[in-house]
Amino acid sequence: MQGTIPYLGTFLTDLVMMDTAMKDHLEEFEVIAQIKLLQSACNNYNFVQDSLFVEWLSGLERLSEAESYSQSCEIEPLSESASNTLKAKKNTGIIKRWSDSDVEEINISFVSESPDTTEKKSSTQEIGEEVEEGAVYTITLRKVQVHQAASKGQRWLGVETEAALSLYETCKVRTIKAGTLEKLVEYLVSAFRGNDSTYVTIFLCTYRSFASTKQVLDLLLNRYAKLHHHSSAEGSRLTGDDRTELKNTISSILGAWLDQYSDDFWKPPEYGCLLQLISYLHLNFPGSDLERRACNLLAQACTFTMLEENGYEEERPDFLSFSQDVVAEQFTLLDAELFKKVVPYQCLGSTWSQRDKKGKEHLAPTIRATVTQFNNVTNCVISTCLSDKTLKPTQRAKILERWIEVARECRILKNFSSLRAILSALQCNSIHRLKKTWDEVSRENFRIFHELSEIFSDENNHSLSRELLIKEGTSKFATLEINPKRAQKRQQQQRELGPPATTLSDVTLPLLREFPLSPAYRHGDALNRYQIAEAIELEYIEHAEADTFFCFTSLMSENRDNFIKSLDDSQCGITYKMESVYATLKQKDAELYLKLQEQNIKPQYFTFRWLTLLLSQEFLLPDVIRIWDSLFSDQERFDFLILVCCAMLVLIRDQLLAGDFTVNMRLLQDYPICDVHTILKKAKDLQDGA
Amino acid sequence: MDFSWNYRFGIIILGDSFVGKSSLLQRYTEGMFDKSRQSPLGIDFKVKHLEFEPGILIKLLLWDTAGQERFKSISRSYMRNSVGCLLVFDLTKRQTFERLRDWYNEVIDYVKPSKMVFILIGHKCDLEEEQEVSKEEAERLAKELGITHYVEASAKDNLNVDSAFESLTMEIYELFHAGRIPIREGWYGLSVGVPVDLYNPDEPKTEKSGCC
Numbered sequence: 069m070q071g072t073i074p075y076l077g078t079f080l081t082d083l084v085m086m087d088t089a090m091k092d093h094l095e096e097f098e099v100i101a102q103i104k105l106l107q108s109a110c111n112n113y114n115f116v117q118d119s120l121f122v123e124w125l126s127g128l129e130r131l132s133e134a135e136s137y138s139q140s141c142e143i144e145p146l147s148e149s150a151s152n153t154l155k156a157k158k159n160t161g162i163i164k165r166w167s168d169s170d171v172e173e174i175n176i177s178f179v180s181e182s183p184d185t186t187e188k189k190s191s192t193q194e195i196g197e198e199v200e201e202g203a204v205y206t207i208t209l210r211k212v213q214v215h216q217a218a219s220k221g222q223r224w225l226g227v228e229t230e231a232a233l234s235l236y237e238t239c240k241v242r243t244i245k246a247g248t249l250e251k252l253v254e255y256l257v258s259a260f261r262g263n264d265s266t267y268v269t270i271f272l273c274t275y276r277s278f279a280s281t282k283q284v285l286d287l288l289l290n291r292y293a294k295l296h297h298h299s300s301a302e303g304s305r306l307t308g309d310d311r312t313e314l315k316n317t318i319s320s321i322l323g324a325w326l327d328q329y330s331d332d333f334w335k336p337p338e339y340g341c342l343l344q345l346i347s348y349l350h351l352n353f354p355g356s357d358l359e360r361r362a363c364n365l366l367a368q369a370c371t372f373t374m375l376e377e378n379g380y381e382e383e384r385p386d387f388l389s390f391s392q393d394v395v396a397e398q399f400t401l402l403d404a405e406l407f408k409k410v411v412p413y414q415c416l417g418s419t420w421s422q423r424d425k426k427g428k429e430h431l432a433p434t435i436r437a438t439v440t441q442f443n444n445v446t447n448c449v450i451s452t453c454l455s456d457k458t459l460k461p462t463q464r465a466k467i468l469e470r471w472i473e474v475a476r477e478c479r480i481l482k483n484f485s486s487l488r489a490i491l492s493a494l495q496c497n498s499i500h501r502l503k504k505t506w507d508e509v510s511r512e513n514f515r516i517f518h519e520l521s522e523i524f525s526d527e528n529n530h531s532l533s534r535e536l537l538i539k540e541g542t543s544k545f546a547t548l549e550i551n552p553k554r555a556q557k558r559q560q561q562q563r564e565l566g567p568p569a570t571t572l573s574d575v576t577l578p579l580l581r582e583f584p585l586s587p588a589y590r591h592g593d594a595l596n597r598y599q600i601a602e603a604i605e606l607e608y609i610e611h612a613e614a615d616t617f618f619c620f621t622s623l624m625s626e627n628r629d630n631f632i633k634s635l636d637d638s639q640c641g642i643t644y645k646m647e648s649v650y651a652t653l654k655q656k657d658a659e660l661y662l663k664l665q666e667q668n669i670k671p672q673y674f675t676f677r678w679l680t681l682l683l684s685q686e687f688l689l690p691d692v693i694r695i696w697d698s699l700f701s702d703q704e705r706f707d708f709l710i711l712v713c714c715a716m717l718v719l720i721r722d723q724l725l726a727g728d729f730t731v732n733m734r735l736l737q738d739y740p741i742c743d744v745h746t747i748l749k750k751a752k753d754l755q756d757g758a
Numbered sequence: 759m760d761f762s763w764n765y766r767f768g769i770i771i772l773g774d775s776f777v778g779k780s781s782l783l784q785r786y787t788e789g790m791f792d793k794s795r796q797s798p799l800g801i802d803f804k805v806k807h808l809e810f811e812p813g814i815l816i817k818l819l820l821w822d823t824a825g826q827e828r829f830k831s832i833s834r835s836y837m838r839n840s841v842g843c844l845l846v847f848d849l850t851k852r853q854t855f856e857r858l859r860d861w862y863n864e865v866i867d868y869v870k871p872s873k874m875v876f877i878l879i880g881h882k883c884d885l886e887e888e889q890e891v892s893k894e895e896a897e898r899l900a901k902e903l904g905i906t907h908y909v910e911a912s913a914k915d916n917l918n919v920d921s922a923f924e925s926l927t928m929e930i931y932e933l934f935h936a937g938r939i940p941i942r943e944g945w946y947g948l949s950v951g952v953p954v955d956l957y958n959p960d961e962p963k964t965e966k967s968g969c970c
Contacts, residue, residue, distance in 0.1 A: 292875055672835045673803070729818065729946075730805055737803045 071110040072482040073403045073522070076438055079103060080415055100219050100412045101618030104611055110408050112480075115401045118394055122756045124385050125398075130331075131451045133276040133498075134303060134750045140498035143464075144505070203247030203255070225431045243267075249279050253287040257317055272325055281332040281341045288321070289348050322349070326361050328436070331443075333362075351622075387452045388470055395470075396477030399445060399486040406441050407485070412611065449493035465508030472513045475520050484523075491521050568613045626705060630680045635682065645679050645706075646671040656714055656754055660721045667729045674736040678713050682706075691744040698748050707752065715750035716741070763807065763817040766949040768839045769923075770821045771853050772861050773846035774854040778881045781913035782846065786923050791914050797831045800863055808927055814868045816927060817951070841939065841947035842875045842926045847896075849880045849910065850888040855896070862903050872947060873939045877926040883910040883917060 078101055129137060198205045243269070244255045252271065257266040275284055322345070325332065333342040342365060349359040414432040453467050471490055478487040493499065494517065506514070624631075635641035650671050654661040677685055682699065684692045695712065702708040716723070719741055722734050741747065771779045780802065785791055787804045802822035809815050821836040837843075845861060847854040858878070865874055878900045880891060893910065900908040907925045911918035930948070933939050939948060 668839070670835050730817070731817075733803050734805070 071112040071404060073110060073407050073485045074103075074106055074401065075484045075486075075488045076407070076410070076415070076435065080435070098614070098618060098621075100415070100611065101614040103410070103412045103415060104615055107408050107410065107412075107619065110404045113396045113400060113404045117401060118384060118398055121390055121394055121398045124387070124390070125448065126453055128448055130334075130447050130453050131221050131454060132280070132332075134278065134280065136454050136498040137277070139457060140501060142457055143454065144502050191746075197245065200240065200251075201520060203251035204245045205242045206245045207242055229293050249283060250287060250291075253284060255315070256288065256321060268321055268324060272329055276332075282344075283337070285341050285344060285630050288318075289344065315352070319353060319356070323358055323361075326358065326365070330365055331440075333365060334369065339366065342366055342369065392470060392473035392477045395474045396481055396483065396486070399474075399478065400481050400483040402441060403438075403483055403485045406434075406438045410438060438485065442485060445486050445489035446493040446496075448492050450496065450498060453493075453499055461504040462508045464502070464505045468499075468505060469510050469513045472509075472517045472520075476516055479523070481522060482756075487520065488524055491517075491524065496519065502621050627680075627682070641682060642676065645710065646675045648710050649675045649679070649717075652710055652714045652754075653717055657721060660717060660724060664717075664732070667732060668731065669732055669736070673733065675713055678716075679709060682709065683712065686739045687742065687744060691742065694744050695748065698751075708755065711751040711754050712747060715747050715754055718754070719747060719750055762803065763815045765814070765931065765934075765953045766817045766819065766951060767841050767927060768819045768821065768836075768947045769842040769844065769926065770836050770840040771843075771846060772823060772865065773842045773879075773881075774842045774848070774851075774857055777846045777848040777851070777854050778913055779844075779846050780822050782844070782879070782911065782919060782922075783820055785916060786912040787820065792813070793914075793915070803928065806923075808924070810928065810931075816931065818923070818927065827836065834868055837865055837874075838872075839946040840869075841873065842877070842930050843878055844922065844926065845876050845905070846879045846881050847891070849891050850885050852890040853879075855891045855899075858899065859903070862947050869947075872904065872942065872945055873933070873944070874947075875930045875933060875939075877922060877929070878903075878905045879897060879922055880909045880910040882912060882914070884912040884915045 077104075149212055196207050198207055244252065247255065252275075256268060256271055326345075333339065333345060335341060341364065346362045346366060348361070349356065349362055353359055411434045414435050449471055453464060453471070459467075471494060475490040475494075478484075478490065509517075629635050629640040630642045630645065632641070636643045638644065650661060651663075653664075682692075683695055687695065699705060699708055699712075716739060720735060720739075723735055723740070727735060771783060773779055781791060783802070783804055787806050788961060804816045804820040806820060806872065807815060808818060809837050819839075823836060843865060845858055847858055849855075862876070865876075878896065880893075880896050883889075883922075893908075896910075897908050900906075906929055907922075909922045909925065911922050913919055930939070934948060941948060
């Protein structure tokens with residue numbers, strides 16, 4: 069049995085957009101409901117942890133982005149054209165002052181999907197640049213609101229007033245565009261003082277491409293964050309207020325860093341940066357939460373080192389020694405655990421879009437965890453491909469191919485999160501540029517790589533990946549099997565299992581949870597059920613309505629033809645379905661069919677209810693769920709229902725053959741058998757032509 | 759097996775949604791009233807034996823239909839197999855009264871040329887204050903449509919429920935004996951079972967299905 073792990077990013081983007089657009093909240097409900105549905109489906113994954121792989125993964129030497137790029141350049145040196153671009157950059161005239169790195173000018177682009185930035189952009193006008201020693205600033209005119217806009221709560225209530233939005237002032241704003249590392253770090257400190265709050269986030273996110281953690285930390289702690297030791301002239305000029313402000317700023321920056329990129333400090337075996345940070349914190353922020361967090365990290369590091377040292381006694385296994393199945397399954401295991409823990413409301417635009425704001429760093433930890441795992445996978449791919457410089461292109465191509473195979477396995481396991489992580493790693497510049505290596509990758513694997521990449525193409529608002537998610541989130545097996553042999557094997561296994569297994573399928577699980585009070589499900593009563601869902605257990609209240617609504621909609625979307633009057637006599641209408649119960653019965657048990665005909669017992673008399681309500685009025689709820697599980701897991705979906713109805717008739721054939729009209733009508737109105745397994749087995753037999 | 763009946767009448771209950779058709783039937787067959795009853799879907803089928811004259815057992819096959827417009831095409835198949843019809847409206851909802859003529863015409867049209875015996879029932883007479891239809895008015899309509907009986911009933915307070923069903927049964931029985939209800943091949947509205955004079959509950963005879 070299988071689940072689906074989505075790439076959460078698509079949902080997050082959607083929810084942020086919805087929140088911004090302030091549309092009907094049903095849309096948000098639907099997305100949240102879909103997330104929850106997929107979460108419950110994740111319980112279907114059933115993998116066991118492979119200790120060898122876990123050990124290998126945790127002991128893997130991780131390359132930072134900068135390291136992997138330089139490694140990549142050593143493996144295949146820059147081509148002519150590439151070095152030209154670099155030279156062109158040098159000509160812009162920024163003086164090399166401090167950094168030892170190759171990159172002299174660092175451009176930081178402010179690309180952020182957060183709606184706040186978008187808003188700012190729209191009211192911002194770039195008027196020029198200012199060049200200072202070591203830095204280029206963009207000067208912009210920005211409209212700044214004098215009066216606060218209507219609060220979010222007000223907007224929800226629709227009381228937004230035009231007057232509240234109308235007062236603006238224009239300010240001149242200086243934003244750093246490019247600069248030496250020194251200037252960039254300096255600006256980090258000043259950015260907090262009012263004019264550019266997103267800068268810190270962007271810097272922390274991107275600095276690895278031009279500097280090491282140690283460089284930034286050294287600069288930050290020794291030069292700009294000196295609070296006590298006034299050795300420099302600058303420091304001694306600080307007034308008391310300035311110092312408090314600086315202290316808060318530093319605390320916020322380090323807090324955000326530790327919170328979002330604690331991996332930066334995870335550099336075994338010395339953990340130099342972490343130790344440096346701890347000693348700084350101990351001196352300047354004794355007893356603070358920040359210090360505690362850094363120490364926790366160190367404690368983890370110690371445990372880890374111990375484990376690792378023990379591990380070194382045996383020879384470390386090679387990546388290629390793990391089969392693609394094992395790698396994909398182990399990633400899926402990790403992803404599923406984290407995805408199940410995601411608290412859906414944290415994905416809501418109103419929460420998630422705030423994540424980078426000052427003081428909101430603690431928001432959405434469950435989502436951050438999935439992001440970290442995503443980055444870990446990406447990093448793992450890059451590191452395995454690049455850490456050994458001595459490999460020949462053919463050997464490295466083997467590793468690439470293996471990762472493509474792992475990606476394909478992830479696709480089959482419907483783990484879209486790791487699939488995307490692996491693909492983005494393979495597409496990243498450091499790996500993408502290894503032309504000689506890619507030349508050695510087999511044509512077939514290259515084709516698969518491209519096919520898989522297309523899943524995440526951003527054409528039509530990621531329509532392909534969405535479509536897949538919707539299609540496969542509610543079915544048990546990938547319909548678009550890339551590996552036909554495996555698909556066959558799976559189908560074979562499914563067949564051998566006989567009647568669909570007892571695991572609850574994706575859709576039924578939330579139904580079971582949300583409908584516990586209703587003895588049966590009746591058409592025309594959706595609102596009632598809606599209210600029931602609202603009233604149940606406290607912890608579900610928040611999501612029950614969305615869940616119920618989603619389940620009801622999904623169910624009805626497949627079942628609606630039965631309720632459309634104009635379709636009654638068409639091939640998909642209810643009359644046709646009722647007739648087909650008798651038509652099937654005629655084939656399977658002619659004697660019984662003739663008896664019912666003779667007694668003038670029309671299919672309308674009982675199959676109408678059986679079919680329209682999917683038998684929910686005939687059995688107790690747990691049994692109904694069991695039947696629905698079989699219905700939903702059948703590819704033909706409601707065709708199996710016809711067979712189930714037939715099976716119900718055949719199973720009481722002796723009674724029906726002996727009974728008169730009244731007796732039989734009563735039997736059919738109040739069906740006597742309550743063991744649904746017998747019924748389902750019979751239906752399966754009928755399906756197989758027995 | 760129960761073949762020991764002399765006559766079998768198919769009875770259908772018709773009227774708009776929420777006039778209380780199912781409640782009437784439940785009160786009559788089970789002697790209870792369930793306030794929270796939900797709308798039935800498709801059809802409900804009940805049986806009631808009635809011995810209103812010693813030695814004559816009449817079996818009533820009672821069809822409860824879903825009043826929703828949507829299911830009319832389904833309920834038609836039951837109309838064909840009925841001889842009696844309880845036409846129900848809600849005394850507190852005038853529009854349900856005004857729809858009666860449509861219901862009546864539809865049934866007549868549909869069962870033609872078979873006979874259908876009607877009784878008119880003004881339901882929920884317990885809610886006296888809210889009544890929107892007067893007795894005179896209802897009786898006038900009954901007369902106009904050629905319906906012999908008009909009864910105001912309440913399933914909730916068990917007022918006139920049994921007598922409504924019994925009056926209808928009686929009328930059908932009398933009409934049949936007067937030769938006013940012809941029995942045709944392929945019509946199941948009224949069947950004759952064990953002949954009255956040979957009636958013996960211990961030794962049931964098989965029924966000739968469909969006609970006499």
